[in-house]
Every structure is written in structure tokens, then in C-alpha cells.
Amino acid sequence: MIEFRVEKEKSSFFNPSENRIEEVEVEIRYDPLTGKTSRIVPKPLPISPEPDIEDETRKPEFCPFCPEFVDGVVARDVRVVDGILRRNQAILFPNISPYALYSIVVRVSDDHHIPIQKFERDRFLDAFVLIREYFERAIQKDRTVRFGNIGMNYLKPAGSSITHPHIQATLSRYPTDYHRRIYEGGRSFFSENGEPFWKALIEIERDGERYVGKTGDVEWIASFSPRGFVHITGMSEGDFINSDERELEGISEGIVRILRAYAEMKFNSFNFSIFLPPIQHREGFYTVIDVVARSNLDKYYWNDCFFLPKLHDEGFSNLKPEEVAEKVRTWF
Ligand SMILES: [Zn+2]
Known part of the structure; x- marks a missing residue:
């Protein structure tokens, strides 16, 4: 239960x-x-609705992901795809700060800065198609990897060192700490109840006060125990790696709608993470997409990762998930 x-x-x-x-x-x-x-904690967040972002978002003299430099500076893959992968504006290459056995970056757009309400579905879709192709080819060559993740930090408060929009992805033999918790919880729920946790969760949440909407095959809800501001969780039965383009469109479209809601709520920075079902043993698991807003990029911005989330591993939000769903639902 x-x-x-x-x-x-x-x-x-x-x-x-x-x-x-x-x-x-x-x-x-x-x-x-x-x-x-x-x-x-129902108190206003210490962030400005009119942050000073000009210095940080203007196009600099040098940016490794801007069109005039990207081909000359990004790393080349030597194990899976032999070089780089491209699709429209998206370019996939190895992460020079790898977090796992396979660790890649996708530069998302030609534009150096995109206000979050202006992200287009196809920018994410192109990136996800490239990541799926890389993952597919990596898994064919290496059967030892079990855990796949895709994540994005947007702007400095979200942990990004480079303004230019980019997504990161990893394949590892070992789960991250939170992925392990999902894996263990999902596995024990499936063995006790005979159905995936996320299938049961969607049945309970659908049409309830935390339900946000559906894009393609992805159902979106406000997370019951939020790990950040305006925490929205998407759930899809597909496993990402074998998903067709329509399924990846559903994920992309949902993220774009959430970002528009964030902009309306005066946020300018976000993280998302896509947790793939365990590779080769996916029975009982869904693909889970977590999206949170972060404190605003501003000249002297407030860091929302204070001791509670950082050292106690405790989520923190100023809005109840039921209020969050009401605000985000209007964009679905
Ligand atoms: Zn740039």
C-alpha cells in the first residue's frame, strides 16, 4: 500500500x-x-522577482559551447560513437569531468542564454534523441552498466558552471544514492504488490489535488514530499532507451510547460533529473523525471542548498504540493 x-x-x-x-x-x-x-515552511523565499542577471547571461568573449568555438574545443568520444553526435542544434560529446564509467554532455542550443519560458520542446527532444542513441550503442558494447541518468543544471544557483544550456548523462555500474533508494523501494514494492509503484501512484494521484497533467505517455504530479521548490515528478512506463520519438516528445513537452510555470512564478533557474529503470532488469520500474526550481540567479543570489538539504538531506519547500499543482496545472 x-x-x-x-x-x-x-x-x-x-x-x-x-x-x-x-x-x-x-x-x-x-x-x-x-x-x-x-x-x-509557508513563508516567502528570499529571492528577488527582478534579479540582476545581465553580467552573467550576456554572451561572453569566449564560451566553449557557443557556435564559433564548440567544434574546436569539445572533447571527442573514443569508446562508443567515435567523435561527436549532432542533431540540429544539439551536440553530444564526452564530459571532461566524468561522473561515471560513461559520462557525456549535450550542448542544447546555439543560443548562449535562453530565458526559461523560451525553451522549446525540440531543443530537449534533439538532446534526448542523441542521449538515447549514445546509451543504446554503449549498452550494446558494454553489458556491465546498470544505471542510467540524465540531468540538467540551469544557471549558477542550480550548480551549472557554464550559462550556455547543456544536459549531462551517465551510465554506471553503480547507482547514485537517490537512484539506489528508488531502486530498492521500487523493487520491494513490486515484489510485495505485483505491480510497479508508479502505476499504483498514478492511479491514486490521477484527478487528485496533486495531479498536474499528461504529455504523451508521461503523467505529471506535484511530488508529495518535495525535494525542492515547485517539485514536479513525471512518470512514464517507457524505459527511455527503447522509447520512440513520440515518448521522448512527451518528456520534452512536459519539461517545457513546467518551465513556463516557473517563469510565471518568477523563477529563472532549475534542475531536472531523469532516472532510468535499471538497465536489463526493468520489470516493475518506470522512468521518473524530477524537476525543481532553484533560487534565482541574481547578482548576490541566495543559495537554497543550506545545511538542511546539504547536510541533513532534508527536502525544503515554501509551498504545499497541492498549491504547487494548482499553479503548474494551468500550463498543461
Ligand atoms: Zn555560449
Whole structure:
């Protein structure tokens, strides 16, 4: 069974500017798959709706991913595809800071900076088609890899060192810590219940107050125990590697709609992660796409990865998932 556990704690203090006792209710929510907790604190975030981003987003004299430099500077693959892969504006090449046995980067666009409401579906689609091709070819050559991930950091608050839009992907024999939690939770749910956790979750969430919408075969919900701001989770029965273009379009379209909602909410920075089902043993698993907004790029921006998420591994959000779904749903 899927349990949605919430604990509440009410904190209070005297607020001199309003001359009254103020009460704030903190929610502690438990992720129904992993048990990972998060805190929802209904207070405004310390971010500016009009951030100063000019210095950081203007086209610099040198950027390794801008069209005039990219061919001359990016690394070349020597193991899987022998060089680089291209599709329209997307270019795939090895990551020079590899995080796994196979670690690649896809430069997404010719444009150096794209405001998040202007990302087009086909920029993501082209990148995902290239990553699928690379993964397919890598797996044919190397049967030892089991865990595939695709992720994006957009702008410095999200951890990106380069403004120019790019996506990273890895294939590894070993899961990341969170991928392991999904893997273990999904495996035990499937053996106890005989159906995938995500199939059961969609059945419960569909038409509920956390449901956001559907793009192609991907169902999107506001995550019950959010690991970041405006945390939206997509779930697809497809395994990405064998998915056809229409399925990848569904993922791309959903991400674009979420980014438009983020822009409307005055965010300019985000992360997403796509967790693939375990390679070769995918029974009982879905492809899971997590998208979160980050604190805004600004001249002196606030880093939202403070001790709670960084050292306690505790999620943090100022909005309840039910409020998040209401705001994002209008873009679906
Ligand atoms: Zn650039």
C-alpha cells in the first residue's frame, strides 16, 4: 500500500511589527516510496522577482559551447560513437569531468542564454534523441552498466558552471544514492504488490489535488514530499532507451510547460533529473523525471542548498504540493 504520511508542528513567536503572536505550521512529509522526509515552511523565499542577471547571461568573449568555438574545443568520444553526435542544434560529446564509467554532455542550443519560458520542446527532444542513441550503442558494447541518468543544471544557483544550456548523462555500474533508494523501494514494492509503484501512484494521484497533467505517455504530479521548490515528478512506463520519438516528445513537452510555470512564478533557474529503470532488469520500474526550481540567479543570489538539504538531506519547500499543482496545472 502507498502511505501519504504528514506530521505537523506549530511554531509561534511575537511579531513586533504586527504587534501580535504569529503562528507558523511546519509540515513534515514522508516520501511514499523512499521514506525521505521534507519540510514545508509557508513563508516567502528570499529571492528577488527582478534579479540582476545581465553580467552573467550576456554572451561572453569566449564560451566553449557557443557556435564559433564548440567544434574546436569539445572533447571527442573514443569508446562508443567515435567523435561527436549532432542533431540540429544539439551536440553530444564526452564530459571532461566524468561522473561515471560513461559520462557525456549535450550542448542544447546555439543560443548562449535562453530565458526559461523560451525553451522549446525540440531543443530537449534533439538532446534526448542523441542521449538515447549514445546509451543504446554503449549498452550494446558494454553489458556491465546498470544505471542510467540524465540531468540538467540551469544557471549558477542550480550548480551549472557554464550559462550556455547543456544536459549531462551517465551510465554506471553503480547507482547514485537517490537512484539506489528508488531502486530498492521500487523493487520491494513490486515484489510485495505485483505491480510497479508508479502505476499504483498514478492511479491514486490521477484527478487528485496533486495531479498536474499528461504529455504523451508521461503523467505529471506535484511530488508529495518535495525535494525542492515547485517539485514536479513525471512518470512514464517507457524505459527511455527503447522509447520512440513520440515518448521522448512527451518528456520534452512536459519539461517545457513546467518551465513556463516557473517563469510565471518568477523563477529563472532549475534542475531536472531523469532516472532510468535499471538497465536489463526493468520489470516493475518506470522512468521518473524530477524537476525543481532553484533560487534565482541574481547578482548576490541566495543559495537554497543550506545545511538542511546539504547536510541533513532534508527536502525544503515554501509551498504545499497541492498549491504547487494548482499553479503548474494551468500550463498543461
Ligand atoms: Zn555560449
